[in-house]
Amino acid sequence: xxxxxxxxxxxxxxxxxxxAPLLRWFGRRRRxxxxxxxxxxxxxxxxxxxxxxxxxxxxxxxxxxFLRRFPTLKALAAAPLQEVLKAWEGLGYYSRARHLRHAARxxxxxxxxxxxxxxxxxxxxxxxxxxxxxxxxSIGAGAALPVVDGNVLRVVCRxxxxxxxxxxxxxxxxxxxxxxxxxxxxxxGRFNEGxxxxxxxxCLPRAPRCPACPLxxxxxxFRRGRxxxxxxxxxxKPVPEYTVALxxxxxxxxxxxxxxxxxxxxxxxxxxxxxKCRAGEWPLxxxxxxxxxxxxxxxxxxxxxxxxxHAYSHFKVRLHxxxxxxxxxxxxxxxxxxxxxxxxLGAFPFPAANHRFLPQIxxxxxxxxRRRAGGP
Numbered sequence: 001x002x003x004x005x006x007x008x009x010x011x012x013x014x015x016x017x018x019x020a021p022l023l024r025w026f027g028r029r030r031r032x033x034x035x036x037x038x039x040x041x042x043x044x045x046x047x048x049x050x051x052x053x054x055x056x057x058x059x060x061x062x063x064x065x066f067l068r069r070f071p072t073l074k075a076l077a078a079a080p081l082q083e084v085l086k087a088w089e090g091l092g093y094y095s096r097a098r099h100l101r102h103a104a105r106x107x108x109x110x111x112x113x114x115x116x117x118x119x120x121x122x123x124x125x126x127x128x129x130x131x132x133x134x135x136x137x138s139i140g141a142g143a144a145l146p147v148v149d150g151n152v153l154r155v156v157c158r159x160x161x162x163x164x165x166x167x168x169x170x171x172x173x174x175x176x177x178x179x180x181x182x183x184x185x186x187x188x189g190r191f192n193e194g195x196x197x198x199x200x201x202x203c204l205p206r207a208p209r210c211p212a213c214p215l216x217x218x219x220x221x222f223r224r225g226r227x228x229x230x231x232x233x234x235x236x237k238p239v240p241e242y243t244v245a246l247x248x249x250x251x252x253x254x255x256x257x258x259x260x261x262x263x264x265x266x267x268x269x270x271x272x273x274x275x276k277c278r279a280g281e282w283p284l285x286x287x288x289x290x291x292x293x294x295x296x297x298x299x300x301x302x303x304x305x306x307x308x309x310h311a312y313s314h315f316k317v318r319l320h321x322x323x324x325x326x327x328x329x330x331x332x333x334x335x336x337x338x339x340x341x342x343x344x345l346g347a348f349p350f351p352a353a354n355h356r357f358l359p360q361i362x363x364x365x366x367x368x369x370r371r372r373a374g375g376p
Contacts, residue, residue: 099127151199161220
């Protein structure tokens with residue numbers, strides 16, 4: 001274990017004495033999570049990818065289903081992308097799933113199916129950044145690599161009195177350098193998990209439970225009454241909101257859908273044609289224009305069947321969804337597409353926002369079928 005100078009918030013002795021209370025606390029208080037029961041590099045990797053930008057309680061059911069469907073790296077590498085995306089559906093940030101499958105295929109092809117434990121080799125895989133590399137290799141392979149995520153930033157900045165903006169790279173580097181000086185070489189994974197667990201359960205963003213914290217006696221923020229002002233977090237820029245018009249085109253009882261390009265936002269998922277409204281453009285006009293530009297076909301918007309608001313990490317959308325019919329021309333999409341029964345839409349992976357109006361599509365298709373058949 002490497003040495004390090006005591007920080008401003010902890011005047012206690014060497015690194016071992018400073019981290020021992022945390023390790024004891026984690027041994028007693030850690031949650032019983034599925035990825036902590038059966039340890040393997042693959043299972044740890046899947047869990048850490050899912051936990052990026054996702055709460056534990058949300059990730060747990062997805063993790064269990066994903067491991068039932070893809071219990072080994074070999075199974076994931078052999079799976080079609082659409083199956084992987086369908087298993088990931090609703091968890092968001094779909095590039096994580098695409099990169100994980102791509103990385104599994106590379107491990108199978110270049111490393112004989114064995115996940116590399118050398119930092120440079122593992123870090124070179126798609127989707128593996130500093131956080132994933134440190135978490136997986138410290139927990140699964142005993143590498144002395146500190147993890148720096150939101151929970152860890154909050155814990156360390158309060159504990160040590162670091163007042164830099166945690167959105168800035170310089171603050172993250174300072175926190176990482178401090179952790180490199182105290183991470184125990186014999187149990188680095190336990191140390192990393194302990195810090196993250198402490199941030200999740202005790203050192204909360206608001207109303208931290210300081211009396212229950214094992215680091216409380218040496219905590220700068222607790223002693224100075226600054227738990228409310230640390231860590232420093234600069235304001236985000238205002239999030240833009242876009243108005244989007246979507247067309248549900250029905251022909252002979254089937255609905256037109258198309259697949260998004262694999263690279264990019266929501267890559268590989270299926271969608272309905274449409275796009276952003278231009279400045280001053282009504283959604284009703286936008287859906288007709290978008291279908292003309294995107295599909296080379298003229299459509300008529302029959303009625304609006306849903307308005308859905310949805311927030312992504314960097315923008316918001318308001319989706320206006322229209323039931324449409326072809327007026328003239330043939331649909332000539334430039335990417336993979338399909339005409340499917342409304343009842344079969346659930347077999348395709350769609351963005352989460354779309355699931356909020358799929359029931360209306362099924363109802364609209366059934367209504368049109370009854371009318372054509374002369375029913376009530």
